[in-house]
Amino acid sequence: MTDNPSTGEPARRGRFITFEGGEGAGKSTQARLLAECLGSHGIHAVLTREPGGSPGAEIIRHVLLSGAAEPFGPEAETILFGAARRDHLTSTILPALTRGDWVICDRFADSTRVYQGLAGKVDPDFILALERLTVGADRPDLTLVLDLPPKIGLARVASRQQGTLDRFEREGVAFHTKLRQGFKALVQAEPERCRLIDATRDKHVVAAEIRDLVLTRFDLPARLVAS
Template structure:
């Protein structure tokens, strides 16, 4: 059977990076190989675009140009990492994917039809089997961002972390609207809980959705 593709979504400070690593470790304990990656980025070409986007260097060219860059990064990411891994029966755990473009570029004013057209070209049918939406209250998430002690990529918050609280609230509601519209794919996890409780809820959701696949992958020699 092909590999499993799980995307992690949520606002700033949702703890996606931590939870992705914990899920990878849980799968590894069962003998299941999982690749962790991120967007924008994840491949050599996409990482170059990531620096341009998150540093704010592309902001002056307008939101549509940013949307095109996100799509270009995603296409390279899929072609060079995600698709080969899935074809090799590996699990892929991705920190952000197309839903983030729908929310972030959509909230910025890019027409929904433009965002969707870009996503269809970039994704080429490679949609996540499951999306875990770690729903965190913007105030809580931004407070976590301000207390980060781990090294950051840029000298200070990135391009999107500096947006207004109202902008973060609109994004949260857009994510939740998508979850209400696609309950079969998107599972909402309460991100205001402790990290350990979030980890537990994520594993329960993954185990429930992919019980048979986990059994088969665990039994694989």
């Protein structure tokens, strides 16, 4: 653990927060708003995403989201997600946490559990074994699951993408309905780590609820509420 340059004392490990949910739920927007809120009060947050977040993982991101890996089957896609995640962790997430920075990530291992596991029908034991190898004990401190009806989310995606959809955005409503069910099941299974957020509301209302959750979870000063 590196020293704090101002005090010479060891830096406290940062916090690791992930955003999960279906397409168009507002994960990247809410991740950015939370990072800005924390930053305005002296907490440096590294904003990152999956797949991607490091040079090696960004290369794999292109392969996955372009659909180039799809012909090889969901198991191969799962392995590629795992490889990207490991590079992301070692290159970006863990160094930031060790410095004492917070990390806010748009998607992480839970997306693989839901997208490839539930919707893609990859054996859950295979996914969990891969997760143990690639993630180990480096799991998020808090996971915020943004919940939105699939039809609304897909309409949002279509309006902003102007016809250019990625591998998973091209899937139909039935696929995305399974995803929504999977993320809700995740919250029920791990209530200490995961929180369900109603993403149908105005983005600023959603952001305020997220700030309150983060305040409570990590015992931050109440003045953050006013940001």
